[in-house]
Amino acid sequence: MSLLPVFIAWRYLRGKGSTILSLNARLSFTGIFVGTSLLVVVLSIFNGFQVQLKNSIFRFDPHITLTQETTSGPEKIFSWREYKAKIETRLEPKLLLVEGAISSPAIVRRKNLLEHVYLRAVELQRDPVRNQYLLPAYFPKIEEPANLKTFPRGSYCLVGREMAWQLGLYVGDEIEVIVPRGEFAARVGLRPSLKSYRIAGFFKTGHYQYDSRVVVMALEEAQKLFAIGDSVQQIFIRLKDLNELRQVKGEVMKIWPFSVRTLEEEQRNFFHALQLEKTIMTVIVFLFVIAAIVGIVVATYNLVHSHRRDIGILKAIGMSNLSIMAIFVLSGFTMGYLGTLLGIMTGIFLSVHLESILGVVEKALNFLARLYTEKISGGIYFPINLIPRDVYYFDSLPIHIDPGVLHQVGSLAIVLSALAALLPAIVASRLEPVKIIRSTE
């Protein structure tokens, strides 16, 4: 086939004279363009939330938890050091850390405020020089005191930033931690054990549940609180590569004859929610694709319709059906291709600058709202907050641009725009020149 269809398609898109695109091409191009850029922004935000949540959870939670479960709850593990050593020697290259731990519900009292929390006590390295604990590398950022790396031994603990806000705590304040004494499972009735701890700092995982509910301390301190000697409640395992989670679990089960639970199993709801989000994302992409197809079909059909006479003439002077088809497939495809490409680029740009863009929008909205309330309605003006921090619990909008997803969306849109153009193109190639010539006579 010759290049003639390419030449004609190009002219149809360009339109007469020196405009960049004909009106028709401009409209459908704009449709695809806007659609794609919005899609990229939406996907980036969705992805960002997912990545942020996953990171905060995967960083803070143990990847595999070993317990000695009984019918009334987890049992004390006396020989945990033995097992820890066994696991370490057997699985060494895959492990980041194996540690004895106590993770238990507890109650925190501050003056007359009570809060139910989770106490998490893990083995902490000691600073060889000072009488302090070193925070492990995986531990989330300490917000206050900023970049704290160690904290004093003895009755000290760390709490989440949100809890500090909610209970009005300051670094150095004391809180009381109340747990059942002696046993984790309240098998013999509850005898509370109670102890005061000074707050060494506030951490922030980025996950609201943790930042508002978790109290962290050294294992030794928790063992004293529970009065259980050198036993622990759980053994925590952290992996270098989370993709090996299932495999490592299998191997750990050979060593540990009791309950072995992975992060995925512990956080089933959470992972379901993530999955649901993925599904919604897929639906959005699907809807977008449908819209894009419809857009291209309509645009190409318009192009065919407005060039009926051209088609009649071209066929009368001897252009083949296939070439006629090629003209319109190429036109539709080009609109889709350019729209998608530019849309993706714009989408990336918007995603990256989303916060500042939203900031500007927020300011504009607030300006108008204030003007309206002060000058017209006379009511009380409340500033509008587009991304309320206390709802979304992020310092900054989490944006994650996934090249793989963009690639998929892009290729899909491009392939589909060619397919979508096919239908009107076939219609065009089937037009009878004699009818066209008559109808315009």
Next chain:
Amino acid sequence: MLLVVKNLSKTYREGETELPVIKSLSFSMAKGDFVSIRGASGAGKSTFLNLIGALDSFDEGDIIIDGISLKNYAHKEELTLFRRDKIGFVFQNHYLMAEFTVLENVMFPLLLQKVPRRQARERAELMLERVGLKDRRNHYPSQISGGESQRAAVARALVHKPVLVLADEPTGNLDATNRKKFIELLQNLQLQENLSILVVTHEEDLARCAKRQYLMVDGKLELLSG
């Protein structure tokens, strides 16, 4: 003979009703003939022209052009190629493609024949010179007058040297002066190139400049003069 039409019949069917338009029509044309056909509106002149140009299909009889019967072309695509190579069309509405310059419009028949672009351009420019539009070649159809458009359409119909030129009311949209100019042009070209032209028209003056003049009545052609 360049064109032989034997017992040609064409009937339009719309559901139950049948409208016989061409009724056992016979006609022939030699190379270099200039033939005009007149007739009442609805007599079937356009239909006849479209049949010869292989734009429409007939029911009975035969059309033989350049020694080959149109019935030999089994597929529509073959008829398309036949039109591309043998026929030059001029329509009443001198339809040029709006997104292309006059020159490009005239180049199309050559480009369809896969003539190299540069050569096509040269030949099209030459043709435009013959119809007096050389200096308008880079204008778009919307920028030229109706008379100029029709001359451009003639250039497009002749640029690839078709064996037969079919013109359906080529002066239908032109005023008296433009019509006169157009007729002169057509006559000159016909003489210079020894063109074979079959023209359908209502206009006396155009019809009269043909060597042979026919009248279409009741689905047949009657010779008026020549």
